[in-house]
Amino acid sequence: MAPTRHPAKPLNMTLAEADMRHGTGQEEPAAGGFLSLQGLGKRYQGFTAVHHLYLDVPRGELVALLGPSGCGKTTTLRMIAGLTPVSGGRVLVGGRDMTSEPPYRRDMGLVFQSYALFPHMTVERNVAFGLEMRRIGRAEVAERVKEAVAMVRLQGLEKRRPRELSGGQQQRVALARALVIQPSILLFDEPLSNLDAKLRDEMRTEIRDIQQRLGITAVFVTHDQAEALAMCDKVAVMNAGRLEQLGTPTELYERPANPFVASFVGRINRLPAMAMGTKAKVGERELRLTQPMEGNIEVMVRPHRIQLEPAGSAATESTNRVQGEIRRTTYVGDLIQYVVHVDGLNWSVEQPTSASATLSPIGAKVDLSWRVEDTLAFKSAG
Template sequence: MADHHVVIDNLVKTYPGAQKPSVDHVSFSLPRGEMLALLGPSGCGKTTILRMIAGLIAPTSGAIRLEGKDVSSIAVYKRNMGMVFQAYALFSHMTVAQNISFGLEMRNVGRAEREERVRKALDLVKLTGLGDRKVSQLSGGQQQRAAIARSLVIEPELLLLDEPLSNLDAKLRDEMRDEIRDIQARTGVTAIFVTHDQDEALSMADRLAVMSAGRLEQVGTPREIFDRPQTEFVASFIGAGTFFEGRVAEPGLAVVEGLKTLRFVGEAPVGSTVKLMIRPHRLVLAGSSGLPNSFTGTVEHIVYRGQILTLNIRCGDRLLQADLPTHAGVLPEKGSEVTLAVAPQDVTLVGQVAP
């Protein structure tokens, strides 16, 4: 891992009196200039990891390395990390420029250099000309930009963001996703952000670290996490899917009760029981039930979502979910019979079921 800017090595945090650790032997690394999302449900330990990296919480054991140096026991102000909090934590009695300049003053940066760096930071986050405004005069999105500028103006080795978009409305949240990603890409700063929002993580991060109950489930690129989840938790947490259990009758072929067989791509011993998943958008309308991996059933429920139509289709005692594009010609109606098909490479092998 010598080429990695950030290395989290076997990190553990157990609070006094707790029966289980909040963070349980977590390890991952991040190359310089990349953005990683710590993703998972509330209480899974992701914010605790971020705060340990920042130095706000001491780890029980393990190491946090930045450029090969263990910073686990170094004071917060010596770690040269910028942090954007969920509530922004801007000083309301100061102007925007004074907020951004604060960290530079604490580092005894000269006035002329402070003013120049603050000006550049304001330009970077598209707040040019707003330096003299009070924080209370800014919109939510502008306050978020000011908080990011304050964190970046010190030229940190690492930028940390804790649920940075959770206080914004839906439209502004979408805009700020692109803004933050663009700022990170232009500055080249290595960044880690915490979120429980899978869309946010998939659209912003170079790689994801998916957490569950204090443990790291999987680390990978957004495509790897979405298309090839390694555990059932990751498969169910990231996107929707219909799950099946089947017995492997021959390589790449599983017998599934109620659906006859499913062909899949992946390695599993013949005779073993496997867990398989199909994403709703991978199912397509087929003209004949004789196609590989095809199922015929009755449409029980339809939800119109603008660009897609979500169908719940009853196939025997199973309910399949399919997302069909609304521009795909004649679409099924409730109560109609349809045949769906899926390519073997779009049937995900999630794992084997213990005997």
């Protein structure tokens, strides 16, 4: 069967129509995602960048690929876009195998980290490019470009060249250029990492807004866990070419599947312990676990889930408790960060500030207590 160019939808659809179409999502089979990666892998000489990756992205969802640099997330994105050939596995979009399609027949919009705007074209020409490649009539191109430019709030800058725009404006052009073709899937490759913090927050909300309004299925590559948690429906945490965990931001944060996810998503304190059923021994003390375990384990607690109490306070059934000594305090306005020495390890503890709060002095003996549910425990490696 000869592949048709854009079988999924009519070309003359306006963004509003696209809105409705994406919203329903009823033409999709119940199983699997709209975008489905099946055992996707990439091997280079003597180095595997991505190992048998399985990932389903339901229609209309924004899924983040989160991981440290070199974890294979960008390679994965490039394989989805067709810019990097796969070594194994398949890329399916709406049930259709795209693995061997060239990028120009995949109908995906990609927003690059460096924006990759065409420097020799005006904003308008940049945005119109994808439509012109689809041989769409002049009048309709003009109308859709206008619509896309308005959506990213760049009216009045249509005749400017990319180099005459600020970083945030360039990013918006890149977004409009990818959106105007009404791609089946929108791909983001660390699009916000070249922006300053304030602009990044702004663009985060803006991208999320537009993605939800249009109901576009999107994959967002980032190494910034706050960005992934704040923007995305689901987050796929990757490490060393493997998918460590796929889940909603809450799932990842509250129930990380392994120590890597626990420590990569948010900050965490670690403490080695010996588990016997639902109890774990840390030196002389006992901690309660949420699930029975055996042998060497690592207990982990998030810094802001810990309460600081005067030494010797009585333990209750529902809390765990260790003793420590305050080594350092840092006041950062909305919270106080403590470094507390616990069993030869430095723990970090965060307490919200209030007008009446007093800083615990350095050297003070304190009890660190937290709810049993906030106790994460993992088998020690090796």
